[in-house]
Amino acid sequence: MVVLISRIIMVLLILLGVRLLARVLAPLFAPRGARLETRARRPARAMQRGEMLRDPVCGTWVDQRIAVTASCDGRTVHFCSAACRDRYLAEPPS
Numbered sequence: 001m002v003v004l005i006s007r008i009i010m011v012l013l014i015l016l017g018v019r020l021l022a023r024v025l026a027p028l029f030a031p032r033g034a035r036l037e038t039r040a041r042r043p044a045r046a047m048q049r050g051e052m053l054r055d056p057v058c059g060t061w062v063d064q065r066i067a068v069t070a071s072c073d074g075r076t077v078h079f080c081s082a083a084c085r086d087r088y089l090a091e092p093p094s
């Protein structure tokens with residue numbers, strides 16, 4: 001009986017170890033992990049190309065091509081929505 005229990009525990013530990021190992025190695029091999037990594041890096045990379053801009057009101061990253069814009073002090077400011085633009089124009093940062 002004791003032998004049986006210890007064997008069950010051993011098998012469970014091995015399964016746990018394999019799962020942990022798979023989780024650690026997944027980003028190196030699995031396409032799912034690779035995609036997650038790409039998605040996480042995308043804002044920074046796009047920002048370097050000047051395509052993603054930060055909405056100064058709510059902090060959302062917006063695509064420059066679809067952003068709502070407003071001219072303020074001679075420069076163009078980008079927003080995620082007209083609501084954010086209106087809020088910004090009502091109270092521009094000093």
Ligand SMILES: [Zn+2]
Nearest residue numbers: 055058080084
């Ligand atoms: Zn916004």
